[in-house]
Amino acid sequence: MSKCLILSKNTYETKLALLEDNKLDEIYIEREKEKEISGNIYKGKIEDILNNGEIIFVDIGLEKNAFLSFDNKKHIPKFNISDSLIVQVETEARDEKGARLTLDYSINGENLVLLPNSNNLSISKKIEDLETIKKLKDIFLNIDKGLILRTKSVEKSPEALLEEYQKLETIDNQIKKDFKEKNIKLLYDNNSILKKALTLLDDDIDEFIMDDEDSFNKIKNNLEESEKKYLLKKMKKYFKDEDIFSYYKIDSQIERALDRKVYLESGASIVIEKTEALVSIDVNTGQNTGNQSSQNFIFNTNLEACKEIARQIKLRNLAGIIIIDFIDLKKNSERKKILEELKKHLKKDRTEINSLDFSHLGLVQFTRKRQGKELSFYYREKCHYCEGTGYLLSKDRIILNLLADLNSQIEYNDLNKIVIKTKKHIIKELKNLINNTKIKYIEDNNFYKEGYRIELYN
Incomplete structure (x- = not known):
């Protein structure tokens, strides 16, 4: 599997994308006026x-x-x-x-998380070997601050882990020094997109391509200072005239990640709906079952959906309660396999996920920690006309409302002229319903919410 980082910067925003086999897997966006503050x-x-x-x-x-x-x-x-x-x-x-x-702040490193207000030592649940756990704990026997050891810490030498701990402690000391001596609000920025890029840039990345000279130099200098010069060979500058996100087909993938409906390779689809209370994901079959039996096709569709659901949750940065309605899972053995498949793909998510299981209604339910802004924040805004419902008034409802409004105005006002502004097809219906020579109709498509406007002249 090829993995590539793409960084694009202009005067308005900086974007960082992680591609796996040319498929968008993660996206991060930073704007000067809309910076994420989670973790700061x-x-x-x-x-x-x-x-x-x-x-x-x-x-x-x-x-x-x-x-x-x-x-x-x-x-x-x-x-x-x-x-x-x-x-x-x-x-x-x-x-x-x-x-x-x-008040219990933490400072993230590549392999460690420092907890200055704690003295507990925790190790990633993904590290299960007892001997490995003991060796890791022994490294930090003389440390009096809290620590969380990430999964990748098993790959590092004791010296490298202690060196990283000292760097995190230096950051903490600077935070406390600035708190006492400086009249500033932000003590530590946890959301710099360049920090994120340095976190993602590791041995698994094949290329890191950037269209911004300043960002390229900052990344380069940081790698040289942190003794990671071996990663410099992965860095490349982008010189083409075409926008870098367009060239690598990232923009089109972002657009698809904003759609309500996402199609799978089999022709099946998943539908993602977000409400104030939760996110619901519905799995639907396609039309073609091929040579498979109906039950096998349904099971394989659910299996295929697991990977795309995990990807879409991560891409869209969905959070809170998430509920998935898979297709017709009646057998416990099938439920177990689907849950294992979903867990396998969700394990790759860097954001905390809890309580993943089937509910008594047969729906998969879990929570994902709210961290940063959703992808839609940067690309969409609530419709001012439908107020986010996705629906406008029907033609019949507009006509009924208009007639009630009109009758009320005629009853209480002595009018010489009435102007009704609304859509063409509604005017046609009204002319069949109303016989009043004082009324003049004007075609106007601008009244999205109410559907019409009545102007009265005495």
């Missing part, structure tokens, strides 16, 4: 305290105050208005809520 560490100032400290509103320099909340009422730390504190964004602001914060 700030110097916050307490603005308000509610419910005896259970909820604390904190100014971290955003348009809307962020908040801390404490579920354990017995261990609520004591703070006062105007106190300063180090906080990290857990989830970004959405709808009417400000960003959610935590």
Whole structure:
């Protein structure tokens, strides 16, 4: 399998794509005015305290105050208005809520995660060998800060892991120093797209192609400073006139990732619907079963859908409760195989996924941690006419509303002239229903929400 990183930068945004066999697998977007803040560490100032400290509103320099909340009422730390504190964004602001914060901040490395306010040592659940776990724990016996060891840590030497720990500790010391000495809000930016690129760039990547000279040099300098010069040979500059995302057919793949319906190679499809409460994914069969029996075809369609569902969830950055309705899974043996296949593909997701199982209704249900913005945020906005429902008023409903409105106006006003502005096919219907010489009709397609406008002249 070939893997390639593509970076595109212009004055408005920077985009980073990960391709596997020319197929878009991950996409990251950074805009100066719309930067992601999840994971960023700030110097916050307490603005308000509610419910005896259970909820604390904190100014971290955003348009809307962020908040801390404490579920354990017995261990609520004591703070006062105007106190300063180090906080990290857990989830970004959405709808009417400000960003959610935590006091237990963490600093991510390539193989380690430093937890400065903890002393617990945790190891990735994907590392199962007991002897390997013991060896990893022994490396950090004399460390007094909390750590999480990622899956890739098994591939590193003790010296390399200790060196990475020291670098993370240096970052933490700088955060604490800036907190005490500087009057700034942002103490540590966790969302730089170049940081993300350096995290993704490893031995598995075949090429890293960039269309921006400045980004190329920054990546190059970082690799040289971190003793990763062996990765420099993977870096290439893009010089063609055609836009780099267009040339590698990334733009067209992004457009498909925004569609409600996604087709599979077999002709089957998955339909992705997002509501305020959850994300639902429905698997549908295609028309052609080939030489397979109906039951085999259904099972193979479900199996095929698992890979694409995992890819679409990651690409779209869907979060919260996710429910999947596979086709007609009656046998427990088939359910088990489908669940194993889905878990296999979701394991590649870098975002935390929990509670993956079949519900009592026969639907697969799980949660995915909310981290950053959805892909649709950068490409779509809610329709002002249908207010995000996807529906407009039907022709009959527009006519009935218009007639009721018109009768009310005629009853209470002495009018010389009435102008009705609406669509051509509605005007045709109205002329058959209304016989009034005072009414003049004007074709106008601009009234999407109500479907018409009535103008009255005395």
